[in-house]
Amino acid sequence: MIRLGEKQTLEVIKKVDFGVYLGEKAGSDEKVLLPAKQVPAGADLGSKVEVFIYKDSDDRLIATTSEPKIMLGDVRVLRVKETTRIGAFMDWGLEKDVLLPFKEQTAKVKAGDDVLCAMYIDKSSRLCVTMNVYKYLKNDSPYGKDDKVMGTVYEMSDNFGAFVAVDDIYSGLIAKKELYGNLKIGDRISARVVSVKEDGRLNLSVREKAYLQMDTDADKIFSMIENGGGKLPFTDKASPDLIREKTGMSKNEFKRAVGRLLKEGKIVIGPDSIELK
Template structure:
């Protein structure tokens, strides 16, 4: 079955004046010649993105679409009027966002987090920035501490909202961030807490003892590569620590505290040093 708004693996079954006919064994659609790659023959299979064009015809393209149906994505407005806005999908066919599906009025040149879906009345792709309508609020396929994929969607008073694994939504708190975030970024994150009411707290730092063990080894390796001394210590700022190791100050202090107890380093306000006996380990 050919899926509109998705990538499909189809077979080339014929050539005509407009392009190649592609088939899934049941239905045929057109791949225009301007999107036909070189060195391809009848009978070959080809991966294409399928959509309905402005004339209502279902066609294929080898251009890279920025999003598929059922995806959350961050797309840029290329045109807008009182009825809606058009977002660049990367395939020469823009995707429409009706005014009723805009969380706030969209402006040309601005980018927004949206959900892409199929209009069942005409099989055309639409998008909505009212993300809450498409979020799964109870079906969590992760546990606290799990690594997840995040799409940063918007800045709030508390922090940044992020889509989790293209299904759920959670929050990264301002006071726990040690890096500048921008809506549209995709980040690796971790589930910090799933609250009773279903709210999900996120973090950009792995949690648990295993993370501290990893951080200890990273710091020790860096010390050896730098000749045994790093100008970071108890009084260093969170930004300085994050710039060097991409971990929070809390995680840094736990890691160097563990190394100090093992007598592998010495620690001062603004410096850590490897103990000479461990320099060649």
């Protein structure tokens, strides 16, 4: 069987002026064209050739010896070539660009963007890519608690947090309570593994353990006070939302960092502000 979107080793079963036809074996009813410019030197009837199977502009199966940047079921970063009314066309290393349909986009994309995608076969039996990569990610990562990892944010959820493809292969989540800064789809991030779920998915944090993070947070607050003319116009009595908005920290993290600065004698806390000492 000739399999769309995959690499296969097929046999040359017929030679024509414009290339060769490949099949599983001589006499196969199912065959696919390998254009003349793709035919390896010395290939003859019975020769075995490793090819990738996709569809040409006329929607016919065609073979290539070129290496695609993504294959069926893979998750890879592809670059947007152009956007149209039906979606975005992505560079995947072959002559015919692959479509990222509008309905498969989790964020607006533009030419030049690098986008994490998975390849699938649509209802019309065509190869397409999607930004909804969750079900294509693996759960058998080699990482454990406190390991440092790199990944790509591929979805933001108001309920759950930021979904991350670790190494662009493994499934990870930065829980809503662990979100800091302005993460967005497509961001490349460094994170720490907080825990590994029973199913193998990774729980992540973009922050260090509390005792390590405290020094970094204290330095950040001290810089904010300096840049604010020696004064921060709120204290640890402020609402959690205000503290997170202004500092990117939870209220407890803010209090710990302020406590560190206070202990070091660098600040004084007034009724509604924090000032340099």
